[in-house]
Amino acid sequence: MKATIYSIAERCGVSPSTVSRALSRPELVSAELRTRILGIADELAYRPNRHARGLAGGTTGMFGVTVPDIANPFFPPVVRALEKLAWQEGRSLLLVDTAESVDREEAAIGRLRGQVDGLVMLSPRAESPRLQAALGGLPAVMINRASRLLPYVTGDDASALQQVCDTLVGLGHTTIAYVSGPVDSWMNGRRFAQLHAAAKQTELKLASLGPFAASYDGGRAAARALLETDATAVVAFDDVMASGVLAELGEQHVQVPGDLSVIGCDDVAFSRMLRPSLSSIASAPDDLAGIALELLHHPTAERRHAQVPTEFVPRESSGPAPKRH
Amino acid sequence: MKATIYSIAERCGVSPSTVSRALSRPELVSAELRTRILGIADELAYRPNRHARGLAGGTTGMFGVTVPDIANPFFPPVVRALEKLAWQEGRSLLLVDTAESVDREEAAIGRLRGQVDGLVMLSPRAESPRLQAALGGLPAVMINRASRLLPYVTGDDASALQQVCDTLVGLGHTTIAYVSGPVDSWMNGRRFAQLHAAAKQTELKLASLGPFAASYDGGRAAARALLETDATAVVAFDDVMASGVLAELGEQHVQVPGDLSVIGCDDVAFSRMLRPSLSSIASAPDDLAGIALELLHHPTAERRHAQVPTEFVPRESSGPAPKRH
């Protein structure tokens, strides 16, 4: 028999409402009674029924997380961090994989609405007015996507991309390329814009290639296009694409970093496993997650968004520009 | 105002219970009425309140998924498949990352119990009596873990490991090694046992190395131990470890597959991205997920567990044994 507030109440000789208070709003109950109730509660291994809570109070202790593709290696560390924080506060996480589809994003919101206390959307693809309409007042926060309409946290690639450009200039590079990912990815546009700004400031010539599919094969295609240019270094939209670039260059016997430096974004787990290991731009998944939840729980008029710093992580795949012939 | 069965009932001039039936058990309502109700329902963008359903009927439309570490690349494709299937049946998925801890596994079950219709546990670490006790009747199924107590699905590595041994013998190998992962991983013991059986049958000598941490660095350590042996091929517990083996061998200027063949398990996404690309053993995440849900929804006395076939995927990292000097 599962323990309920009634069984606890009976055992304590108090009313169910007092038990409810002791559990959810302890400050409303006398200290003595509170400890007695709490004691019995865990003696009985009481677990609050979230559904009852949701129905009665409207607060469920669950929040939704939407992700375009949980198999994309950028997301799992963020989800893990979200889950860990949620667990610590006794909350749970409803995961929806939207399969990179704006329609499924919208549908997911519709389904989650009313079942969860709030929503964390990782790199949502849909336009924010549409998202906001679907949310209909459900508190939400976005990660790696900005908007005037909704709170968000993003990695601040600007500083890291500046580091990249400074480093590349220092290594003698003069022309670089950006391998573009999906056009509907906000991060993609933003990374290009920020790389563009950084390149301009350091007087690097920058070419944009693509868009290509944000996949290993997309990266391989990008590498072939890249070889038509005179860039000596390339920044790819993400590490998955960069790994494709690396593979294709390897196959074409182009030396990395001897002939060409390759830099990815996201610093996913496998980047250090590649050979040559992949230089990348790291954001802190734990910070993204922590701030996102912060913004979700304590929405304030002032602080509706945040940036977390990112860092250029040089590895074997980037190095001095090749000597001119 | 969110639509409820009451608002629909009113609009239709029927009783709420009829609406409830039309929605949840359509066969109990006359065709004509049913279509009318359903029409109004989606006109009003009605979404059933899962919490109310859970409270009233005891069935919530949610199921829990526990995973030792969502950032381990083996799991996301399985979770994605689970989520996709769940979505199709209008169900949702509560994700818990147990951080490789048996205590957290047990705690997770306790917290999920009463909130979900069932549980899918990916590679649980805790002993099954303990799991079963914690479940207390909550339907559950395990993936990649066997037990007499609970239903499960596992990849059937036996056939693939047999293929591996046959292939290696055909390539002239006579001595191989197994790089062991965590001792509390059931899959680890099983893979070794099955490799052992396959090796015996093909008259391959097999050494076991480790255990090592199931990580890139664990793989690197394993590679150093490996070089002390006279094995010409190695099977690692998983692809993550295998990638460490590859990296360490590369650093030590050991040719792969020239001097040593390396084979991983799981065929995670990055295996084909490595250079040399990693030979591996692939199980079908979609099948694991599909059968798991099948077993969870339709528990029968006969069919309490299943195996899904796996396949050896040879890539660049495995090849002919080196010539004897």
Add this chain to the structure above:
DNA sequence: TTGAAAGCGCTAACAA
């Protein structure tokens, strides 16, 4: 500070 009572939205007997 505590108790009594109503109700969250739905399902599930039981009647009609």
Add this chain to the structure above:
DNA sequence: TTGTTAGCGCTTTCAA
């Protein structure tokens, strides 16, 4: 085939 009536376990007024 449809309506009526009770709850599911909890929170939350309102009174005491």
